[in-house]
Amino acid sequence: MALEMKVPSPGESITEVEIAEWLVEDGDYVEKDQAIAEVDSDKATLELPAEASGIITLKAEEGDTVAVGEVVCLIDTEAEKPGGGDDESAEEEVKEQQEKKESKEDSDKAPAKTEEPSKSSTPSQKQDDTYAKGSPSPAAKKILDEKGIDPKSVSGSGKDGRVTKDDAVQAKASMGTPGTGKRGESRKKMSMLRRKVAERLVAAKSETAMLTTFNEVDMSAIYALRKKYKEEFKDKHGVSLGFMSFFTLAVVRALEMYPDVNSMIDGDFQVKYDYKDISIAVSGPKGLMVPVVRNAENLSFRGVEEEVKRLALKARDGKITVDEMTGGTFTITNGGVFGSMMSTPIINPPQSGILGMHNIVDRPVAIDGHVEIRPMMYVALSYDHRIVDGKESVGFLVAVKEAVENPEELLMDNDVKRALEL
Numbered sequence: 001m002a003l004e005m006k007v008p009s010p011g012e013s014i015t016e017v018e019i020a021e022w023l024v025e026d027g028d029y030v031e032k033d034q035a036i037a038e039v040d041s042d043k044a045t046l047e048l049p050a051e052a053s054g055i056i057t058l059k060a061e062e063g064d065t066v067a068v069g070e071v072v073c074l075i076d077t078e079a080e081k082p083g084g085g086d087d088e089s090a091e092e093e094v095k096e097q098q099e100k101k102e103s104k105e106d107s108d109k110a111p112a113k114t115e116e117p118s119k120s121s122t123p124s125q126k127q128d129d130t131y132a133k134g135s136p137s138p139a140a141k142k143i144l145d146e147k148g149i150d151p152k153s154v155s156g157s158g159k160d161g162r163v164t165k166d167d168a169v170q171a172k173a174s175m176g177t178p179g180t181g182k183r184g185e186s187r188k189k190m191s192m193l194r195r196k197v198a199e200r201l202v203a204a205k206s207e208t209a210m211l212t213t214f215n216e217v218d219m220s221a222i223y224a225l226r227k228k229y230k231e232e233f234k235d236k237h238g239v240s241l242g243f244m245s246f247f248t249l250a251v252v253r254a255l256e257m258y259p260d261v262n263s264m265i266d267g268d269f270q271v272k273y274d275y276k277d278i279s280i281a282v283s284g285p286k287g288l289m290v291p292v293v294r295n296a297e298n299l300s301f302r303g304v305e306e307e308v309k310r311l312a313l314k315a316r317d318g319k320i321t322v323d324e325m326t327g328g329t330f331t332i333t334n335g336g337v338f339g340s341m342m343s344t345p346i347i348n349p350p351q352s353g354i355l356g357m358h359n360i361v362d363r364p365v366a367i368d369g370h371v372e373i374r375p376m377m378y379v380a381l382s383y384d385h386r387i388v389d390g391k392e393s394v395g396f397l398v399a400v401k402e403a404v405e406n407p408e409e410l411l412m413d414n415d416v417k418r419a420l421e422l
Contacts, residue, residue: 136163143168250403279328
């Protein structure tokens with residue numbers, strides 16, 4: 001009996017997917033629930049599990065776009081698993097494979113035919129060829145090779161037009177003539193997810209009045225807290241006390257103070273939310289993914305760190321679901337983990353704001369009239385100026401700065417142990 005495997009719906013509003021990669025080959029025996037393919041939607045990459053055990057017949061190629069509900073493969077559920085027959089047939093199969101392997105090895109080891117050297121050329125003739133008219137000297141040839149210049153393109157000033165060392169030193173590669181280096185190129189179709197990300201980024205730039213405001217944050221207070229409590233925090237909760245929990249809770253506080261940043265435009269209406277679903281941008285194997293930390297306003301430091309770790313691991317392993325990446329009200333992205341000093345992050349539509357974190361660098365700053373070396377981070381807020389005014393955007397970023405620089409008072413209510421649940 002041949003079971004028809006159809007493309008399941010990855011989520012609401014998704015009508016088609018793309019076969020990103022077949023994890024099995026046509027004619028393979030697959031086990032039930034074995035991952036047989038990776039499929040891309042415009043929101044995520046998901047694995048397609050086999051619905052039964054049997055021999056598989058593929059009905060779609062890698063890169064094909066198929067509609068939800070369309071048959072992509074057949075599974076012969078009555079087929080026997082290879083190697084499941086009698087011992088004699090299995091032994092014959094192994095023997096046959098071994099013979100094929102030995103035959104291939106013998107052919108690989110067979111000596112290639114070599115041509116007899118021509119007796120018509122003499123040493124004197126070879127020497128004449130080496131120093132033919134226009135040929136470079138050994139020193140000149142070495143220089144030209146390093147420059148990637150064809151010796152034939154250089155006019156020689158030596159005897160009989162020979163290219164000298166000085167000629168090679170003065171020679172310049174022509175801008176219109178390629179050198180001897182590699183000039184290949186490759187062409188690969190972008191995944192459906194990458195194409196959707198590109199589409200959304202272009203839309204964000206062209207359909208919003210996006211502006212960016214900057215500030216800098218002194219990370220000394222967070223450094224001191226992490227140094228003092230990170231080991232105890234990890235021993236008790238099983239997760240690290242990272243920067244993301246401080247910034248997430250600082251953003252939650254700032255969104256309470258400036259609710260327009262936690263809103264969206266829907267036609268002629270502005271929609272405000274009384275909850276804070278914080279999207280955290282992470283880099284996955286298939287590109288940028290933005291899982292959502294739901295109701296971050298109700299989470300503690302431990303809760304944020306656990307949720308961020310859970311979502312990041314699922315995104316890295318390609319197991320994140322569409323629902324887990326849908327519906328955020330504000331986004332945080334951390335380019336600092338890749339070494340970025342400053343950037344202007346692009347809004348994640350239909351949201352109205354995104355906070356960009358960057359790398360931390362020890363810099364001299366003025367503290368109470370004298371210079372000190374402090375760990376400093378530039379932060380950026382990109383916002384939709386259609387519903388967020390300049391005063392609100394600057395105030396929001398200052399509120400984030402204040403909370404990060406004074407977390408014990410503004411984020412922990414002056415009770416560090418209680419806030420960290422230690």
